[in-house]
Amino acid sequence: MNERTAEIRDLGLLSAAVVLGVTLSFEFSLIGLPLAAMGLAGLIFRGRIFPAGMAAAFGVAAVAIVQPESIIFVAPALVAVFLAVFLLPRVDAQVVGAVLTAVLSVAGAGRDYVLLKGQGTTLYAMLSSELNKAVAQQAQAAGGSTASTAQAMRETVSTLLSLIPMMYFVTGLVTAIAVIYGIAWAAKRSGRTVMVPPLARLDLSPHVLWPFVIGLFALAASYSPIAYAATWGTVGLNLVWCCGALFSLQGLGVSAGVLERTGVGPGVRILALAALAVIDAFLAGIPLGFVGLVDFWVNFRRLPRDGVTPSSPNPVVSDRF
Numbered sequence: 037m038n039e040r041t042a043e044i045r046d047l048g049l050l051s052a053a054v055v056l057g058v059t060l061s062f063e064f065s066l067i068g069l070p071l072a073a074m075g076l077a078g079l080i081f082r083g084r085i086f087p088a089g090m091a092a093a094f095g096v097a098a099v100a101i102v103q104p105e106s107i108i109f110v111a112p113a114l115v116a117v118f119l120a121v122f123l124l125p126r127v128d129a130q131v132v133g134a135v136l137t138a139v140l141s142v143a144g145a146g147r148d149y150v151l152l153k154g155q156g157t158t159l160y161a162m163l164s165s166e167l168n169k170a171v172a173q174q175a176q177a178a179g180g181s182t183a184s185t186a187q188a189m190r191e192t193v194s195t196l197l198s199l200i201p202m203m204y205f206v207t208g209l210v211t212a213i214a215v216i217y218g219i220a221w222a223a224k225r226s227g228r229t230v231m232v233p234p235l236a237r238l239d240l241s242p243h244v245l246w247p248f249v250i251g252l253f254a255l256a257a258s259y260s261p262i263a264y265a266a267t268w269g270t271v272g273l274n275l276v277w278c279c280g281a282l283f284s285l286q287g288l289g290v291s292a293g294v295l296e297r298t299g300v301g302p303g304v305r306i307l308a309l310a311a312l313a314v315i316d317a318f319l320a321g322i323p324l325g326f327v328g329l330v331d332f333w334v335n336f337r338r339l340p341r342d343g344v345t346p347s348s349p350n351p352v353v354s355d356r357f
Contacts, residue, residue, distance in 0.1 A: 050078040051091040058095025058114060062106035065144070065207070069113060070214040077121045077222035092118075105154065109147035112139050117215055124219055124230040130241060132231075133212050141208035145201075160197060167193045198270045202277045209281055235309070236296040238289035239339045242332055244282050251275025277321075284321045286328030288313060293337040 057072025072095065079088035092114055099110050116139040120132050148159050220232040233239075254272030258265045291312055295305045316324040327336075335341065 046082075047079070047084060047087060050075045050084075051087055054079070054088065054091035055095045055098070058092060058110060059098045059102075061095075061113060062099045062103055062110050062147075065109070065113070065140070066211050066214060069117060069140075069211055070218040072114070073117045073120070073215040074218040074222045076117060077219040078226060080121050081223055081226035081228045105150045106147055108150055109143040112143045116140065120215060121219055124216070124223070124232060125228060127231060129216055129230075129232045133209075133216055136212035136215060137205065137208045139208075140211050141204045144207060145204050159200060163200070164193070164197055167196060195273070198273055199277060202274045202281075205274075205278045206281045209285070213285070234292070235289050236292040237337070237339060238285070238292075239337075239341070240282060240286050240328075244279060245332060247275050248279035248283075251279065280321050280325045283325040283328035284316055286331055287316075287324030287326070288328075290327050290331050290336050291324070 053075030054072050057068045057070070057075060059068070061068030061072060072092070076088050076092065079085070079091070096107065096110060096114065099106055116136050120136055123132050152158055152162060216232055220230055223230045223232075251272045251274070254268045254275065256272075258269030258272060262268070288309060292305065292309055295308055300308070312324065316322075331337075
């Protein structure tokens, strides 16, 4: 295969990845957006900006035909991915990740609001109905429930419903991480450098501790006789759990660093990290979250800090863990 043929093949595959990724993103954003990001980055890093734009436009047109309401999510998400591709060669991944997470979270909430409003309901009402049905079935299977048990179940449902903003944040965060590492993968294969450290050297800014502290104060305030105590409680709960997701990411980075030091192969590392993430999710993010929180003070991996991030002296590119 000559160079020209290989170039045409790569152009076709990358364009197809963009179209397919954008088309999938309205329903499966965690798969579609990273796929679209890899295709866009591969095209843009090769200087093929016009084909990248055309492929994205075809994908958006497909979404507009299949589910027009989802343009509310796909359009801003795609703009954010384009910005990420252009910014990552010169801007730290944490800054780009923060912007991506914010855009994807808000756009996802907006899409669901419009879609459910068209069905005559809201996400809160739909989840409330489903959770109450599940609680009723559980109580019936247990042969009924006491007044105290019923009250506890109602409080659990109320707590879960108050965490809806956190659910959007976590979805946006995980998708943003996948998009960034997808761009890093494309950059490496295009001979470009981006400001994305490997997971083993990922070290979040200590400024993420501030919303965690604010959330704790808001939770404490919700137990005092002040106005809007319930609102303070909801805000505090969401801040604490959103920061908990970030601490879990930091803890996953610590785990990746430990595995790297043991000398195990990349395949084993990926499987081990995936297993850790699944177990951590079942345990409400507490184990990895605790490790990540402690790491801000202990610095298990002995990473350079005190105002110097691993990516600031020398830009790095990594698509590995």
